[in-house]
Structure formats: structure tokens, C-alpha cells
Amino acid sequence: MTSHQLTTDQLANGQVTTSKVTTGKVTNGQLTTSQSTTDQLTTDQSTTDQPATGQSATDQPPANQLSTHGLDLRYGDRLIVGGLDLVLPGGAVTAVVGPNACGKSTLLRGLTRLLAPAAGTVTLDGSDIHRMPAKALALRMGLLPQQPVTPDAITVEALVRLGRYPHQRLLSPWSEADQQAVEEALRRTGTTGLRDQPVDQLSGGQRQRAWIALALAQDTDLLLLDEPTTFLDLRHQLDVLDLVAALHAEAGRTVVMVLHDLGQAARYADHLVVLKDGQLAAAGAPAEVLDAELVKAVFDVDCRVIPDPETGTPLVIPKGSPLRHTTASD
């Protein structure tokens, strides 16, 4: 599923209408110029590797739009994210990219209330998430942390069942709806056959799918994933990203994910957020924001950006000489 296809699907379904998206944001004195999208349009027809299945999500979902307003996030005295104004469009797949230690994961923690802001607010469709009851927020937003802790010897199904926690009260028994949500989550992630296997004996890719199943069982419209492809080989990276794309296309979920690979981000995201040193470097459609200047400014890498021969989305090709050092790395 390519990002461009997704965008057209959504537009056809009238989903991404309310999002106010800032494109080509200017920071650090860098003007991020829009790249021509003609390449993308011409190659669009050739991207038939995945069937477009956006038709099932025709009913109007809530906007599920996260935004930050002057957000400061700190760990102790260290300011990690400073004065961030950001809109993560509802109904879209957003990828957050940036160099190591630029505050991507911290931002995700701030967006999910795991980290209270030092200043500013995070709102979900206009309401401050820090004023919502914890369980009410958990009914709307799920998170896959970067390195989730797998309880000792827990089976896949037992793990996924824990995703139903926000739906349960202190004394409520396990319900039919709970079981259905678990079955659906297992089915979507292709882990039904693994349900009785202990999670700690699965391969990395299977384990990641089991954890995504937990987040799916939570049954939220908004899903945040912190580097879901880290430590996976290419095949499993693509499996996870295709799964995410399918969740968006078939179930109409809003997805925000932190990614490392710019090419993958451009392929799978409708909206790209580029962070540098806790500041917004650029935001917008990948084809519009991702160019050589931006990569040089943010990652300190000389490169060419060419259309991905498969999808037409921007592809970053670093210049020949091995430039490995990045000033912003930790």
C-alpha cells in the first residue's frame, strides 16, 4: 500500500477533510521547498502490489486528530521537546522521523500521556488529553512502545487479552465483546495460529505482531507505534508496515508511527513530521517536504532524493562518500 494510494482512497471516502496540515514548515532558516509531485502521479498506476481496500470504512469516523500547542517535554532539567506546535491529521498515517535523540520517542510519550508536558498542551479532537480520565483516553488511543516488556512465559492470547483492560471494570467478567475483539486482533495480525505459544519463544516479527494485536484488541481509532520495525529484518519490517497500512485502509484507523527509514516513511505515510533537536523541522506530505536540503539540514547527510522506482514516493540516496557522522547523534 503506497502513501499516495492511501491519500486518494481517503479523499474518495471523505475522511481527511478536517485536518489542517502545515506543509513545508520553515525552521532553522531552512526553506523546505515543495517537490514536484508529477513523478508520483505518473507512476501511480504501476503500484498494484497491494489491492486498495478502503471501501469498508465509508461511515464517518471521529476525526482522531492529535495536536500539540506550545508543547515542552522535559526529563528532569533536560528540555527534549521545546515549543512544539504540531497537527497530526486524523484519518491519516503519520510518520515521525528525525535523527537519534531528536525527541521522537519522547514526543510519542507526551502524546500518550506517559509524560506530562512541562508547558503547553496535547489535545485530541480539541480536548486536553491530560484532563481526560486515563481509561477514557485508553479507549481512544493505543500505543506500541519501542521495547515492550513481555511478561514471563505469557501466551499470545493471554497477552492480547490484556488489551481489553480499558474496556473492563473492576468486577466485570470477560465478555463476548472482549473475546470477539481478541479474535479479530489475532486474525488481523495473523497470530491466531500462535495463540497458545509463549510470546518469548516467538521470532522477532511474530512477537511484534502479537504486540500489535494487543494494541488492536484495545480497539482504539488511534494507534501510536514507536519504531515498530526496529530489530526486524526487511521481510518482517515490510510485514509490519503492510499490516499498519491495511489497518488504516480497512479499519480506518489513524496511525502515528516513529520510523527510522526515510524511504519507508515516505512510502507508508500520508503525512511526514520531521523533528530535529526537539523542534519541528518540517511537516507535510512526504513528496512535498522530503528533499535533499531537508535531509542535509536535519540528518547532516548529503544526498539525492529521487522518486522511488516502485511507488514514486521520495527515496533518499546518500552521496557516494561514506558520511556517517551526524552532529545530532547521541
Add this chain to the structure above:
Amino acid sequence: MNDTTNDAANNAMDGAVGKAVNDTVDDTAKDAVDGAVKDTVNGAVTGTGTGTGTGTVRAKKPLGAVSASTARRPAGRRTPLLALGGVLVLLALVTVSVANGEMPLPPADALKGLFGLGDPGTVLVVQEFRAPRMVAAVVAGTGLAVAGTLLQRLFRNPLASPDVMGVTGGASFGAVVMLAAGASQALIPLAALGGGLLAAVLLGVFAWRAGVSVTRLVLVGLAVQAGLTAAVNFMVVRFPTELAGSALQWTTGSVYGRTWTEVWAAGGAVVVALVVAFLLHRRLAVLDLGDDSAGALGLNTNTARLQVLVTAIVLASLAAALTGPVAFVALAVPHIVRFLAGPPTAGTLALSGLAGAVLLLASDLVAQYLLPVSGLPVGVVTATLGAPWLLVLMIRQSSSVNRSAR
């Protein structure tokens, strides 16, 4: 882990290829050989064609886990069976407990007497002299075992137990202080409860400031326990001789001489705390996912952790108030249950309560009837029974892992 697997692989390589290779091959080549040898040793690593030694080591890790967990997995379904067995054993022990004593009774009569039926003399002996001690052992065993299970799971630390957290130390401290003050016996369990809670407060004051860091809690707990034990020993040494024996009971744990008043009070409170523990189980399971996942599932992790911690401390303090700091039950039972019944669930939590009752009652019977020395506190028996058993279990567990890995 890497080191050990590498060593193991090196040994295997030595056997297969011969010592000569060792010094001649360079590191990378050695790693590659390691990998190849490991593949054949395990006979199961498939396909991925791991090039480097580290890659193979990582691939091997889940493999070891596979065999261990596969051996354990069907055990999860054994929980109801184990519970049934536990109940039967407990009933048998209860029968033995009420039927024996200075005046042995036929088991049937003794059981009838327990429920107030039959000969009034029998009823008196059973209900007034034998039952309180038996019920005290059951209640305290359950409380200690459940407290230990909660703490070990909460802290993800196999050493976490009320003994390590200073709770039982606090309980003995309270009891001994009361004894030194010359207060009546009836007040001593209350003082033990107060002492246990005092230790928990000390723990909170010193460990809570920087949020709830597990390592910090355990370390502070150890310090609190050591300090309180030292205080107890200091007082016992300065006691007059006739009180020293009494103090020994509160420093090693004993169910001797419990009265119904104490048993009902502590037992009722333990039942309430057990209900709370089971209500909290779902939160505990979510806490197992780590703070980020638990928080994203809408759980207030610090509150939930505090709730579980307080419940465990109350359970352990109540148990210690009844019997003194009986050693080892809270530490060993969770491991025993884990070994027999597999990964923790609400069912295994119940099972650990049952196992604690069985262990403490059985130990008390051993202390009363099987040992040549009379008047030995039950805590001595739990430690001498429990320690070797735990060691045997651990040796068997690790050797079964080794066998299946090969």
C-alpha cells in the same frame, strides 16, 4: 548469557573439532565455527544462515526458551488439578492436626468435634486447644504465600518477599518491644501488625522519593530488615532468661498458643485482604507489561503498584502478627507454584495461597510430632524443609532445560 552460550559452544567445539583449532583460528572464524557447532548441537536452528557468532547466539536464546517453555506450557492447564490435590492434602493435614495431641482421637471423632458434634470433651479439646493452632497455621501460610507471590511479581524479582522487604522484621520488632514493655500476650499480635506496617512506612519514606524504583525498594527493604533484626537481637540479648524463650517465638515464628480471638481477628482481616488481592489481579497482570504499555492501557501505574504493595504488606503483617516471622514460606511457595503450575495467573495466585497453607500446616505437624526435639518453632521447620526442596526444584528445572536444549 552470551558469555555462557559462547563458552558452552566453545566446549562443544573443543569436543568436535579438537583443541588444535582453538589457537590457530582468528576470532571471526572461531565465531563462525561456534555458530556451526551450535547449529548442529541444537539440531533445530533452521534456515537463516546466521553469519556471525553474535547472530547465532541471539538466534539460540529463544531456542533455549522454547524447550523450557514447551515443557512448562501444558502445566498451565494443571492448575485446577493441582488445586484439587492441594485441597485434599490440606484436608488430610487438618484431620491429622485435630486428631493428634496429648490425647489422640479417632480422626472421625476429631473432625466431628471440630464442628461441635459428638462428645463434649472431644469438642472442647479439638475446638479450644487444637483448632486455633491449626487455623492459625492455615491463615498465616495463605497470607505469607500470597504476599510473597504478589511482591515477586510486582518487583519482577525472585528475591522479593516480606522477609526481604522488612515487613516480617518489623512484625517481630513490634512483638518484642511489646514483650519487653511487659504488656499482655493479647496485645502482642497487634504490636506485630503495627511493626510490619511501621516497616512498610519506613520503606516508603526512604524508597518512595524518587518515584518507585524497584531496585531502590528492594535495597531499602533489605536495610530496614537488617536494622530491625539487629534491634530485635539487641533486645533479646538484654532480656531476662524467662522472657528470652518467649521472644524466640517471635523471632523465628511459631503457631504455639494461639487463641480464637487472635485467630478470628487476623483470619478475618486476611480474608478481606485476599479478596482485595484477587480484585487487583487484573491490574497486576497489566503492570506486568511495563509502565509504558500499562499506562497506554489506561492504568495509573503508580497507584496500582501502591495498591498491590499495600495489600501484600498487610497480608504479610497479619500473618506475622499471628505466627511471628515464619521464614521461607513467602519466598519459596511462589517458586514452587511457578514450577508446578506454570506462568502466573489468578488461578496460580489462589494455588499459592493453598500451597502456603499446606506448607505451614505440614511444617507445624512435623515440628510437633516428627521431630525428637519438642517445642521447636515452626519457622525452623519451614526453613529446613523448604530450603532443600527449593534447591532440588531449581536443580531439576535447570537440568531439564539442559536436556531439552540438547
